[in-house]
Amino acid sequence: MTDATQSDTAFRPKPSLPPPANTVGVVGWMRKNLFGGPVDTVLTLLGVYLLYVILDFVVDYGIVNAIWTADSYRECLDINKGEGACWAGIGVWFNSMMYGRYPDEEQWRINFGGIVLLLWLIPFWLPKVSGKIQVGISAVLTFPFLAASLFIGGDIGIFLHAMTAIALTLFVSVWLNVATCYLMGKSLPAVLISVTGFADKDDRLHKYVLLGAFGVGFVLALLYHLSWDLVEVPTTIWGGLFLTLVISGIGISSALPSGILLALGRRSKMPVIRVFCTAFIELFRSVPLITILFMAVTMMPLFLPVEFNPPKLAMVIVAVCIFAAAYMAETVRGGLQAVNKGQYEAAQAMGLNFWKMMALIVMPQALKLMIPNIVGSFMGLMKDTTLVSIIGLYDILLMGKAAGQNPTWLGFHTEPLLFTATIFFVLCFAMSKYSQHLERTIGGGYGRR
Amino acid sequence: MKKVSLLALGAGFLASLAFAPEPVLAQDSTLDIVKNRGMLRCQLGTPAPGFYSLSDDGKWSGFDVENCRAVSAAIFGDPDKIEYQSVTSAVRFTAMANGESDVLSRTTTWTLFRDTQLGLDFTTVNFYDGQGFMVTNELGVKGAMDLAGATVCVLTGTTTELNLTDYSRTNDLGMEPVVFEDSNVRDSTFFSGGCDAITNDKSSLASTRAKAPDQSIFTILPETISKEPLGPVVRQNDSQWNDIVMWSLFAMINAEELGLNSGNVDEMKANSTNPEVRRMLGVEGDLNKGLGLEPEWAYNIVKTVGNYAENYERHMGAKTVMNIPRAGSVNDLWTKGGLMYSPPFR
Incomplete structure (x- = not known):
C-alpha cells in the first residue's frame, strides 16, 4: 500500500507483527507457567484447590469465627463452639507472655532497658559516625551490667553500681559522639581535645584529657545512679519473651568471641591449650543441650555446698553460653580452614605477629565466609532456648502453656502456640534477612551465590 | 596463664568430688x-x-x-x-x-x-484422688463394667496406663487403650469421638470436662480403680x-471440724470456751513449743488461709x-x- 507509492527498488521490511495475543500479558503468562500441558494443568488445579482449602480454614478459624473480646475461654466456646480462635485470650495473657511473672508496675524497666540497648546500637547503622567498633565493644561489655542492675534492682552492691555508671557514661558518650560527628564533622575525642586547647600538645596529654573527661562523666553517672531506688525483682519470676531474649541474647553475644578463641585454641601449636580446647568442644558438642541444662540446674547443686546456691537463671545462662561457644568454635574453625594457606604465609612474610595476622588478614576473610553458618547457629540457639521450659523456667512457650491451665482459661492452648510461633518466625526471619543484607554489603567480592 | 587456670579447674573439680559423698543435707534444721x-x-x-x-x-x-x-x-x-x-x-x-x-x-x-x-x-x-473413667452420655454406660471392648484414651508412660491395663485384665474387659503423649491432643480426640472413654485421675477428668465445648454431655463414672x-x-x-x-x-482440717473459719476465728479466739479451740488458737497451753513456732501459729493459718472446707470450695467446689x-x-x-x-x- 504505502510501499507501492514509494520507490520499488529499496527493500523495506514490513513492521513486525505483534506477538500472538495468547503469548503475552496475563493470559500468556498463565498459559506458559500454569497450563503448559496436561500435567501442568492438573497440578495447577490441585494447587489452587489446596490453597483454597487452607485459606478457607485459616480465614474461618482466624477471622470469621474468631472472638476478640471475652473474659474467659468458656465465653469464647459458648459463642463459637471451638470453631474459631479465641484471640481475646492473647490480649489477657499478653503481658504474661511478654514479661512472665515480672510485676506489672515494674515492667517499664524492661522496656526502658530494651530502648537503651536499641539506642546504643543505632549509631552502628549511621553512616557518618566514627568509632563503630568502640560502640559495639562498649555495648557488649557494659550493657549487661546496666541491664542487670536495672532488671534485678534492689541492693546491687558497689561493683554493679560502678559498672552501671561506666555503662551510662559510655552510653551518653556514644550519643555525644553521634552529635559531634553530625554537627561538627569530628569525633567526640577530637572535639574534647580541641575544646581544651591541647590540640597541638603531645599524645600523652590527649590521653589524660580523655581520661579526665571520662572520670568526670563517671562520677556524675555514679551519683545519678546511686539515686536510683528500684524494688528487687528476683530472677525466679522472670519469664516470657523477656526471658527468652535474655538467655538467647547473652548466649548469642558471647558465642562469637568465645567461639573464635576456642577455634584458635584448637588450631594452636601449644599442646595444653589445644588439648583443653579440643576436649571442651568435643565434650559439649557431643551432648544435647537439654542434658547440659539438666546437669547445670539439677545435678550441680548436689556437688555444691548448701550455702552456695546460685540462681537457676545464672546456671542456665552459663550452660547455654558453653553450649553455644562449643558449636560456634567448630563453625569458626571451618571458616579458618577455608582461608587459603597463602594468606597466612603472606601475612607472616609481612612480619605480622599472630594476633595481627588473625585480626587483619585471616578473620575478616573467614568471618565473611561464615556468615550464613553463624546466623544459622544463632537462630538455632534462639529456638533452643525454649528447652528451658523443661527445667521450669517460664519462657514464652511455657507461659503460653500455663495460660491454658488456668481455671478461667482452661482449654486455651492452640492460640498461645500460634502466637508464640508467630513471634519466633518474626524474630528468626528478621535475623535471616539481616544476614542476607550483611552478606551483600560486607561479602564484597564473594557475593551471594 | 592457661595452664594455671587448667590446674585450678582440675583442683576445683577434684574438690567438688571430695565434697560430693558427704550428705547434702544441711546440719541446720x-x-x-x-x-x-x-x-x-x-x-x-x-x-x-x-x-x-x-x-x-x-x-x-x-x-x-x-x-x-x-x-x-x-x-x-x-x-x-x-x-x-x-x-x-x-x-x-x-x-x-x-x-x-x-x-x-x-x-x-x-x-x-x-x-x-x-x-x-x-x-x-x-x-x-483416684483413677476413673469419663464417657459421653449417649453411650448409655452406667458403670465401668459396661466398657467391655471400649477404646480408652490415656496418656502413655504413666501409672494411669498401667492401672488401665491391670483393671481391664482383672475384670476381663478387653479394653483397647489409645495412647497419647500430649494431654491436649488426648482431650480433643476424646471430644471429637476418637475413643469411647477417657481415663485419668478423677480430678483431672473434671478439668478435662471443663474444657469441653459442651460439658453437659459427659459423665464421670462412679468406679475408682486406683488409690491416689x-x-x-x-x-x-x-x-x-x-x-x-x-x-x-x-490445723485446717481441725478448724473445719471445730467450726472455725477465716471469718469467725477472731471472735472464737476472744470468746470461745471450748478448750480445744482455746488450745489450738494459742489462748491457753503451749502446744506451739514442740513445733518451734509462735503460739498463734494455727490462728494465723485459719485467719489468713482458711479452713479445709474454705480451700476446697475456693479451688475444687x-x-x-x-x-x-x-x-x-x-x-x-x-x-x-x-x-x-x-x-x-x-
Missing part, C-alpha cells in the same frame, strides 16, 4: 534455714487446674498452693512469704534432695517406694519440719470450673463419712 531466709521455698509442678495454676497477673493459686501458704502463715504469720518453684515432674524429687525446695506440694501420690527409697517423707494427705492419696512431701530425717508441715494441714462434689466423698470430714481426720490438738 529446715525451719532455721527457712526462718533465716525469710522465705519458704515451695515446689509446685507445671500448672494443673485446681491444684496450682498461674493467673494472668503472675500469681500462683490452687488447692496445693494453700498448703504452702498455711506453712508460711504458721512460721511467719504471713501466708505470702513464699518463693514458688515450678518444677517438671521428672525432677521433682531431685529438687527436694538437692535442697532447692523446702516442701513439695504438688499432686504427688503417696507410695511405699517414694516414702522409703527417695530420702523423702510424706506428711499427710490433703486430697484423696496426694499430699505434701518433705526431706527425710527432719522430724520438726515434717511436724510443721503435717500439723499445718491438720461447685462454684469453680472443677466442680468436684465433696459431700459424701472421701474428701469430706470423717464426721460426715469422709477420710479427712485430724489427730486431736492436745
Whole structure:
C-alpha cells in the first residue's frame, strides 16, 4: 500500500507483527507457567484447590469465627463452639507472655532497658559516625551490667553500681559522639581535645584529657545512679519473651568471641591449650543441650555446698553460653580452614605477629565466609532456648502453656502456640534477612551465590 | 596463664568430688534455714487446674498452693512469704534432695517406694484422688463394667496406663487403650469421638470436662480403680519440719471440724470456751513449743488461709470450673463419712 507509492527498488521490511495475543500479558503468562500441558494443568488445579482449602480454614478459624473480646475461654466456646480462635485470650495473657511473672508496675524497666540497648546500637547503622567498633565493644561489655542492675534492682552492691555508671557514661558518650560527628564533622575525642586547647600538645596529654573527661562523666553517672531506688525483682519470676531474649541474647553475644578463641585454641601449636580446647568442644558438642541444662540446674547443686546456691537463671545462662561457644568454635574453625594457606604465609612474610595476622588478614576473610553458618547457629540457639521450659523456667512457650491451665482459661492452648510461633518466625526471619543484607554489603567480592 | 587456670579447674573439680559423698543435707534444721531466709521455698509442678495454676497477673493459686501458704502463715504469720518453684515432674524429687525446695506440694501420690527409697517423707494427705473413667452420655454406660471392648484414651508412660491395663485384665474387659503423649491432643480426640472413654485421675477428668465445648454431655463414672492419696512431701530425717508441715494441714482440717473459719476465728479466739479451740488458737497451753513456732501459729493459718472446707470450695467446689462434689466423698470430714481426720490438738 504505502510501499507501492514509494520507490520499488529499496527493500523495506514490513513492521513486525505483534506477538500472538495468547503469548503475552496475563493470559500468556498463565498459559506458559500454569497450563503448559496436561500435567501442568492438573497440578495447577490441585494447587489452587489446596490453597483454597487452607485459606478457607485459616480465614474461618482466624477471622470469621474468631472472638476478640471475652473474659474467659468458656465465653469464647459458648459463642463459637471451638470453631474459631479465641484471640481475646492473647490480649489477657499478653503481658504474661511478654514479661512472665515480672510485676506489672515494674515492667517499664524492661522496656526502658530494651530502648537503651536499641539506642546504643543505632549509631552502628549511621553512616557518618566514627568509632563503630568502640560502640559495639562498649555495648557488649557494659550493657549487661546496666541491664542487670536495672532488671534485678534492689541492693546491687558497689561493683554493679560502678559498672552501671561506666555503662551510662559510655552510653551518653556514644550519643555525644553521634552529635559531634553530625554537627561538627569530628569525633567526640577530637572535639574534647580541641575544646581544651591541647590540640597541638603531645599524645600523652590527649590521653589524660580523655581520661579526665571520662572520670568526670563517671562520677556524675555514679551519683545519678546511686539515686536510683528500684524494688528487687528476683530472677525466679522472670519469664516470657523477656526471658527468652535474655538467655538467647547473652548466649548469642558471647558465642562469637568465645567461639573464635576456642577455634584458635584448637588450631594452636601449644599442646595444653589445644588439648583443653579440643576436649571442651568435643565434650559439649557431643551432648544435647537439654542434658547440659539438666546437669547445670539439677545435678550441680548436689556437688555444691548448701550455702552456695546460685540462681537457676545464672546456671542456665552459663550452660547455654558453653553450649553455644562449643558449636560456634567448630563453625569458626571451618571458616579458618577455608582461608587459603597463602594468606597466612603472606601475612607472616609481612612480619605480622599472630594476633595481627588473625585480626587483619585471616578473620575478616573467614568471618565473611561464615556468615550464613553463624546466623544459622544463632537462630538455632534462639529456638533452643525454649528447652528451658523443661527445667521450669517460664519462657514464652511455657507461659503460653500455663495460660491454658488456668481455671478461667482452661482449654486455651492452640492460640498461645500460634502466637508464640508467630513471634519466633518474626524474630528468626528478621535475623535471616539481616544476614542476607550483611552478606551483600560486607561479602564484597564473594557475593551471594 | 592457661595452664594455671587448667590446674585450678582440675583442683576445683577434684574438690567438688571430695565434697560430693558427704550428705547434702544441711546440719541446720529446715525451719532455721527457712526462718533465716525469710522465705519458704515451695515446689509446685507445671500448672494443673485446681491444684496450682498461674493467673494472668503472675500469681500462683490452687488447692496445693494453700498448703504452702498455711506453712508460711504458721512460721511467719504471713501466708505470702513464699518463693514458688515450678518444677517438671521428672525432677521433682531431685529438687527436694538437692535442697532447692523446702516442701513439695504438688499432686504427688503417696507410695511405699517414694516414702522409703527417695530420702523423702510424706506428711499427710490433703486430697484423696483416684483413677476413673469419663464417657459421653449417649453411650448409655452406667458403670465401668459396661466398657467391655471400649477404646480408652490415656496418656502413655504413666501409672494411669498401667492401672488401665491391670483393671481391664482383672475384670476381663478387653479394653483397647489409645495412647497419647500430649494431654491436649488426648482431650480433643476424646471430644471429637476418637475413643469411647477417657481415663485419668478423677480430678483431672473434671478439668478435662471443663474444657469441653459442651460439658453437659459427659459423665464421670462412679468406679475408682486406683488409690491416689496426694499430699505434701518433705526431706527425710527432719522430724520438726515434717511436724510443721503435717500439723499445718491438720490445723485446717481441725478448724473445719471445730467450726472455725477465716471469718469467725477472731471472735472464737476472744470468746470461745471450748478448750480445744482455746488450745489450738494459742489462748491457753503451749502446744506451739514442740513445733518451734509462735503460739498463734494455727490462728494465723485459719485467719489468713482458711479452713479445709474454705480451700476446697475456693479451688475444687461447685462454684469453680472443677466442680468436684465433696459431700459424701472421701474428701469430706470423717464426721460426715469422709477420710479427712485430724489427730486431736492436745
